[in-house]
Amino acid sequence: MKKILLISDTHGYMGTEILEKATIHDEVWHAGDWGDMEQTSDKLCSITKVRGVFGNIDGRSIRKTYPEELFFELEGLKVYMTHIGGYPGRYKEGIKAKLKSFKPDLYICGHSHICKVMRDKLLDLIHFNPGAMGNKGFHTKRTMISFAIDNGKLIDINLLEYDRNKE
Template structure:
């Protein structure tokens, strides 16, 4: 199973995302989708799983929950927009980890690309794909692509989409001096 993972599009979709994810079986979005007009585009493209983020309007929140737990290729996946990062998880995630543990925890929100094992909860793999949109403090827009095969996670790829600030966004007022 090939997975394409993104987050924090904030209502803007780089068309190259569809090229990068064309070989994927599923696309997962870790919140802050932004414009609900993007939802049909995702749904028509691939199997699409998502959670809503803190900037998502009611139209997105009605379709996607704040937290998802699901199985993929025999492993448990948790996906949430704001979950913290190892070892500083949110209270909600810490409470859930006391009860059970997923193989993969997917979070968004920070706009910081991060792939790491949680040493306190091995073998939990923490994934944050960074941000694919133009809004935020990140400098490079990123995605993740990976495989889950018979409970094994592998072929992790970081995809850089380029600068957060696109060339036409750099237009400025002329310098009066």
């Protein structure tokens, strides 16, 4: 079993609530728009294993470190992650073809700053968008998702919600 902390759209923010949760998870997955490399990726990598993709606001250092898309399998669960991809019924152009080809059990994206957990019955997958943990954007709450993968199954799925910090 692996415990995963899923975040996105930190936009350079890496508060103690993220770092503390990272210490009790086996991996942190970031769905893009990291912001500053030293403030985000470097801090997380010093705590636990990190997987992620770059987002539309990310600069050269993040783009050199993380790909635009990630396809992988963990504990028998197939995962596809990208930053901008849409959601069931409203996929970005080209995403549905990739989902049909790779056939992930879990499809993850960020970008919208809106937390979503949805099932796509047609493609037989679960979609996660963890929302945004940063303070930049229109969202009023900062969110991330904690879950576990056990023998190919998603278990213990929890939404972690925080007030937005004033800047």
